[in-house]
Amino acid sequence: MTQRYGLAANKASEIIERQVIGANYGTNGYTTLTQARSLVKALRLAPGVRLLDIGAGRGWPGLYLSEVTGCEAVLADVPMPALRIAMTQRDQLSLTPLVSICRASGTNLPFRAASFDAVVHTDTL
Numbered sequence: 001m002t003q004r005y006g007l008a009a010n011k012a013s014e015i016i017e018r019q020v021i022g023a024n025y026g027t028n029g030y031t032t033l034t035q036a037r038s039l040v041k042a043l044r045l046a047p048g049v050r051l052l053d054i055g056a057g058r059g060w061p062g063l064y065l066s067e068v069t070g071c072e073a074v075l076a077d078v079p080m081p082a083l084r085i086a087m088t089q090r091d092q093l094s095l096t097p098l099v100s101i102c103r104a105s106g107t108n109l110p111f112r113a114a115s116f117d118a119v120v121h122t123d124t125l
Contacts (some may be wrong), residue, residue, distance in 0.1 A: 004013065029081045031122040036061035037068075043118040045069040052076065052116040054106040055124030059086035059099075062120070074116070076102045 010022045024050065036048065038103060041059065047070035054060030056075035066073040075086050083101050104110055 004078045033064075035122070036064050039098065039122075040069055040083060041067060043120065045071040045118065047071065049117045050074070051109070052109075052119045054109075054119060054121040056086060056101075057082045057123075059089045061122055062086075063089055063093060063095060065120070066095055067093055068107050069097065071118075072098050072100075073109075074100045074102055076106070078103060078105050083088060 003073060012080075013050055026067075032099065039045070043049075043051065043065075048069040049069070051065060051071050051073040053059075053065075053073055053075045056062045056077045056078075057079075059075055062073045064074045065071060075083075077083055080103065083103060087101050090101070102110070106124065
């Protein structure tokens with residue numbers, strides 16, 4: 001399972017991702033751009049809102065949600081190859097002030113109660 005996160009993107013995977021998902025964030029799940037956009041409204045994401053993305057993998061859709069809304073996001077997952085890609089994406093998107101990366105599973109989160117305003121877990125459960 002962990003090995004698949006370390007696979008580098010290539011032109012073919014980028015084309016498929018753009019056509020199927022609707023964006024190129026190095027996704028490793030099935031959440032479409034349309035679905036991610038619906039999360040913005042459903043979760044009332046905006047600057048000052050704190051979002052937890054459980055099972056964030058390579059950062060989709062948490063990075064996108066932070067980028068388009070200005071919300072603060074914490075991306076949590078276990079596989080380090082995925083988190084490294086998420087960190088690289090975060091830095092390339094200049095989201096370092098808004099997005100933190102945390103190595104944690106959804107069953108053992110290191111946060112106090114009520115630390116977040118919204119939680120998302122796409123393609124996780």
